[in-house]
Amino acid sequence: MSGEQDNGKERPGQGLVVEEAAPRLKKPPLYQVVLINDDYTPMEFVVDLLQRVFGHDRTKATRIMLEVHTRGKGVCGVYTFEIAETKVAQATSYARQHQHPLLCTMEET
Numbered sequence: 001m002s003g004e005q006d007n008g009k010e011r012p013g014q015g016l017v018v019e020e021a022a023p024r025l026k027k028p029p030l031y032q033v034v035l036i037n038d039d040y041t042p043m044e045f046v047v048d049l050l051q052r053v054f055g056h057d058r059t060k061a062t063r064i065m066l067e068v069h070t071r072g073k074g075v076c077g078v079y080t081f082e083i084a085e086t087k088v089a090q091a092t093s094y095a096r097q098h099q100h101p102l103l104c105t106m107e108e109t
Helices: 043-054 058-071 081-097
Strands: 030-036 073-080 103-108
Touching (some): 030 043, 030 058, 043 058, 043 081, 058 073, 073 081, 081 103
Antiparallel strands (some): 030 103
16 A cells, blocks of 8 residues: 555554545526517617627527517526626627617526
């Protein structure tokens, strides 16, 4: 036995070996990025925004846009805090650049 020790067992001439517990990592909280419906932003613009900012294909972007239109709001994606915050800022900035009042928020899941 060349210097190997059994964890938690005492050996003659050696002290008790203590093994450090591995830290338990907690998954970060997730946030939904949500678009809120308004009466001014064109549906085609919302589809374009969903494709550009959130990377959705045209079919998924259209589905989300219709959810926003019919239910009043729709989830664009679920991300960690920093990414969700960035996506909200990008969507809001893109809408303002094109003079649309589209509101984008984030909610903890």
